[in-house]
Amino acid sequence: xxxxxxxxxxxxxxxxxxxxxxxxxxxxxxxxxxxxxxxxxxxxxxxxxxxxxxxxxxxxxxxxxxxxxxxxxxxxxxxxxxxxxxxxx
Numbered sequence: 242x243x244x245x246x247x248x249x250x251x252x253x254x255x256x257x258x259x260x261x262x263x264x265x266x267x268x269x270x271x272x273x274x275x276x277x278x279x280x281x282x283x284x285x286x287x288x289x290x291x292x293x294x295x296x297x298x299x300x301x302x303x304x305x306x307x308x309x310x311x312x313x314x315x316x317x318x319x320x321x322x323x324x325x326x327x328x329x330x
Contacts, residue, residue: 250300253310256319257285257293266316267295274309276301 257266262285270276277300285293299306313320 245304246302248300249303249306250298251306252281252323253297253299253313254321255295255297255313257295258318259291259293261316261318262293264316266313266318267297269312270297270299270309274301274312275305276309 255266257264267278267280270278279298279300280295281298282296283294285295299309301309310320310322
């Protein structure tokens with residue numbers, strides 16, 4: 242397997258401001274960028290008041306993850322990235 246097709250994992254935390262609550266952010270990471278997304282934790286008010294937070298584990302190729310992170314930056318969302326080790330095989 243070439244290095245460009247190697248799956249990597251990144252853990253991110255995303256702040257979703259109230260004006261983005263109706264935006265399908267996580268769905269687009271999956272459908273448009275081909276990422277596997279595991280929601281590790283989330284805070285989003287029942288009445289969608291205030292900001293929401295998602296702790297996500299992303300899995301994909303380096304290119305897929307970089308494209309997904311670029312998408313989040315284009316939405317002007319705050320994102321914190323923590324690189325995880327690749328799973329041992």
